[in-house]
Amino acid sequence: MSKAFTREPEGDEEDDELSPSLKLPPGSKNYITPAGHARLLEEQEFLIKVERPKVVEVVAWAASNGDRSENGDYLYGKKRLREIDRRIRFLGKRLDNAQVVDPTLQGENDQIFFGATVTLSFDGEAEQVFSIVGIDEADASRGRISWISPLARALIKAREGDAIRFQTPAGVREIDILEVRYQPLD
Incomplete structure (x- = not known):
């Protein structure tokens, strides 16, 4: 079956891939300074409003060229979209759990x-x-x-x-x- 029709597992798989230094202790809050919070928001906004639309445009163009199985732009673009979406989900979870401490x-x-x-x-x-x-x-x-x-x-x-x-x-x-x-x- 083509990879295009397989579904990625949902859940906290991002947490499993985190290095131990980035994992929060169970039951603790994600304390963050105002400057750190602003940087995470800025990165999330950049990915959503700038980076992801550029990659979607490239993937759409590559898909319109026909055969996708050997289309490097299409394959790389889809992989990059998954990476961007994973990072956006990660940032969203971190920001949702963030407790800003000034x-x-x-x-x-x-x-x-x-x-x-x-x-x-x-x-x-x-x-x-x-x-x-x-x-x-x-x-x-x-x-x-x-x-x-x-x-x-x-x-x-x-x-x-x-x-x-x-x-x-x-x-x-x-x-x-x-x-x-x-x-x-x-």
Whole structure:
């Protein structure tokens, strides 16, 4: 039977394909900063209003050329449409479950919660700055760690001036919390 007439399975197959770092703990909310929420909305809108219509146009043109079985534009276009639709569904689910948390509403709080930007010193060495963000916003190269990451979980509820012990694959490390601030993230 032709692949054109087969039905893709419905349900949460996208969740099964996610890397463990992108899966939410069962029963938890998808916390996200206002900037992260805006980026997901922007991506979803771009896919729906720009990218998908372009691909549909190419697929329609390729289909009008006749034999579809050896038509690369048609076959690639259909595959790309499935990828776009899967991403749109994923973004829709993430946005539906999102709970936007504005870090600036914390004020001058010295305790670490979601949205905190924290200056740390590992074992008395050089300072590093991390922001605790949603799983869809995490980017280690920019110092943004997910609130479900082991480091963030170790830091949550600690206060400025505290020293905590953190288990790493290389062994236990001492972390000094030098500064906690809540600022808008871009």
